[in-house]
Amino acid sequence: MPRRNRPQRPKGDDEPRPSTFGWARTESGPDGDWNVRPVGGTDKTYRCPGCDHEIRPGTPHVVAWPADDFGGVEDRRHWHTACWNSRGRRRPTSRRW
Numbered sequence: 001m002p003r004r005n006r007p008q009r010p011k012g013d014d015e016p017r018p019s020t021f022g023w024a025r026t027e028s029g030p031d032g033d034w035n036v037r038p039v040g041g042t043d044k045t046y047r048c049p050g051c052d053h054e055i056r057p058g059t060p061h062v063v064a065w066p067a068d069d070f071g072g073v074e075d076r077r078h079w080h081t082a083c084w085n086s087r088g089r090r091r092p093t094s095r096r097w
Contacts, residue, residue, distance in 0.1 A: 026067050030088055033067035039078070050083025050090060 024037040041058040048055055055061050055078055062084050065076040083090070 027064075034064045035067050036062050036064045036084070038062050038081075046078035048080045048083050049077050050079055050087055053080075055080060 024035045027034050027036050038060065039062065040060050043057050045057060046055040046061075047053070048061075060081065062079050062081055063076050064079060064084060079087075
């Protein structure tokens with residue numbers, strides 16, 4: 001039995017579209033505009049600039065970079081989701097170790 005054709009969504013709907021950087025969204029805050037992309041987990045360990053703790057492999061988190069740049073590798077930062085959401089109350093730490 002053939003599949004039914006799914007209705008196409010009209011252009012101009014508010015659903016996020018893939019960009020050059022994947023499924024990134026733009027967020028505005030007191031520290032400027034940022035492109036933010038959720039990451040389901042990676043094979044690499046990163047250090048969160050919000051709490052200075054490691055983001056272990058496989059841990060869901062977000063990657064953020066300034067919206068006015070093209071998101072070069074040197075500008076991207078991996079944050080715990082909770083640290084990113086509370087960055088207005090808590091500034092990035094200086095590395096203690």
